[in-house]
Amino acid sequence: MSTTATKESATATKDEAARAVERLRVAEARLSRRRQTQCGPSETARAAMRFIYDSADESRPITPTDIAEHVGVSTASMAGILHGLRQGGLVTFTKNPDDGRSKFVVPLDRNADLEDFDPLTTHIRRLAERLSAEDAAVLSHFLDQVTSAVERECR
Template identity: 55%
Template sequence: MTFDTAEDHATTAARAVERLRLAEARLARRRQTDCGPSENARAAMRLILERADAGLSVTPTEIAQSLAVSTASVTGMLDRLHAGGLITFAANPADRRSKFVLPFDRDTDADAIDPVTARIREFALDLPDALADQVAAFLDRVREVVDAECA
């Protein structure tokens, strides 16, 4: 019995993605109880820091839209980040009902907020450019399938 090499490699890649998805799910569960801020809080902090670095402001509504969660969820999350000393708020001069979310300490290292992303970035630096582009394209297609599920 012979195996088609392309199918064998495809199966290997598909199984690796499934192992990654399971590991991400386990990490998300651990972060809900054991590892400080939730995945959404970490994503919000990354967004806040990226916007601050670009000289842009971000509102709680924009954070909710970016994370695809309710504004009520974001309000609670931002309250916890504020209580933890990671963010502060400033009045929006263009809209008195709105506020901007700012990092409290801009010296906060985004990689310290999400060390997993930092490690993945380190691994990616070892990939040849063409292979990195192929991996990125493959993972983008996987992400599209995941995002489309139950949407």
């Protein structure tokens, strides 16, 4: 293969990667709209639960404010979300021993994981298990860069 053909092939592969990310963004937007009207907890509630589980795994106590800041919503909105999660039997609150006005959010059953709450996350984790360590590292780095670009948008 000539050098020009090799460069064209590499450019086409890189363009396809960019198009794949755009297809993913469109699919996620569609999923978000469907979830708002058709199937269970919102993406914000799902993100909150992932953060609550991750924090519990790290034995790091978190407050409703911590969760609100992490998912990017107001504390008032988070209060409503946490109320729904509590009503659904997913979380409870414990008193902060250092501040009587503050409370921590803890999962009721950490063993439940996200399988029932967010089966898509479980499916994605299973897909990731198929990647080689090298491919996973490259993909993770690329997606972290995409995430940073998305988060910087419209700020």
